[in-house]
Amino acid sequence: xxxxxxxxxxxxxxxxxxxxxxxxxxxxxxxxxxxxxxxxxxxxxxxxxxxxxxxxxxxxxxx
Numbered sequence: 001x002x003x004x005x006x007x008x009x010x011x012x013x014x015x016x017x018x019x020x021x022x023x024x025x026x027x028x029x030x031x032x033x034x035x036x037x038x039x040x041x042x043x044x045x046x047x048x049x050x051x052x053x054x055x056x057x058x059x060x061x062x063x
Contacts, residue, residue: 007043007044008041008042008043008044009041009042009043009044009048009049009052009061010039010040010041010042010061010062010063011031011033011039011040011041011042011052011059011060011061011062012033012037012038012039012059012060012061012062013028013033013034013035013036013037013038013039013058013059014036014037014058014059014060015036015057015058015059016036017058020058024054024055024058027051027054027055028055028058028059030051031048031051031052031055031059033059039062
């Protein structure tokens, strides 16, 4: 997982949500991602890392 010096992580939604589990859709919403290719910079915490690990097939962690 890419980690900036400032303790943040940037996440991009790279795959659509059609056909995914409902709890995965809720996790995407919890990360603050909405539409395809939306990007959020979040504080790097164990909770955020857990959501990213759960959604590894939908999101991309950017530098």
